[in-house]
Amino acid sequence: MLLLNASYEPLTTVSLRRAILLVxxxxxxxxxxxxxxSVLRSTTNMLPVPSVIRLRRYVRVPYRRRVPLTRAALMRxxxxxxxxxxxxAETIDHVIPRSRGGGxxxxxxxxxxxQCNHRKADRLLDELGWTLNVTPRVPRGVSWRLINGAEHGDPQWEPYISHIAA
Structure with missing residues (x-):
């Protein structure tokens, strides 16, 4: 679910549970x-399953230049x-091990x-003769910066995120 600020700016994505609780x-x-x-029903309430929700009060969010490094985002x-x-992949590996000064x-x-993480241990790629299949980079774009790299955005989100510069 896409969460919008009171000013209709996209903030992040939230789980269905979190969206329902906010509503x-x-x-x-x-x-x-x-x-x-789809509709959620209880004994006393009926609520449409939301795709986009908007906070009633404005929340000031500091601008982040870099996308936060999380396990889920790195896997994505x-x-x-x-x-x-x-x-x-099941784990995260530091190309230059932290024990050798890698950040x-x-x-x-x-x-x-x-298996690769265990075999590499705290060694450098040159010591093993290994190469990377990809070059690790900082993710870029609206989906990474604002909505946590959500893999599949709902088409209903387009009017809210299309105007934001990547």
Missing amino acids: LREKADVVHGDAAG RDNHHCAYCGRR HLWENCVASCK
Whole structure:
């Protein structure tokens, strides 16, 4: 679910549970319902499943120049594939190990399968003769900066995020 500020600026994406709680606690209003027209029912209430909700009060959000490095975002960036062998990734690896001065930065972190991560340990790629299948970069674009790299945005979100510069 896309969460908008009171000024209709996109803030982030939230889970269905969080969206429903915000609406039920009267902190947000449903702007667009689910495209399928789904409805949540309880013994006393009926609520359309939201696709876009808007906060009732304005929330000041500091501008972030860089996308925050999280495990979920890194896995999305690397498409859940190991940067060394291409298999399904389950862990994060630092290309230059932190024990050797490497930082916890987008440019130094890649998704990795457990086997490659274990075999690499705290060694450099040159020591193993390995190469990276991808070059680790900072993600760019509206979806990364504002909505946490949501993989599949709802078409109903387009009017709210199309005007924002990447």
